[in-house]
Amino acid sequence: MRSIDRLVQFDAFRFMGMIAPRPVLMIAGTEAFSRPYSEKAVEKASGPSELFLIEGATHMSLYDQDQHVTPAVEKLDDFFGKALAV
16 A cells, blocks of 8 residues: 555556557457546557447456457457558
């Protein structure tokens, strides 16, 4: 608990611009409570960025429900396959 002050002040979006020119891929469920964070990250990215939404998925279902994990893995495979081919 001694570092709670640091955790409360942490801003995950502060350095998004430093990721560029590397591509940014965010995967979120359409029903995820965390979706706005993914949207904000893509918005703040200064390089190529993409938000891939999985219909009906929640934040937690993207971890262990096959109908949501499978499209996420396929997207990752496609995304990194193209990135490595460059």
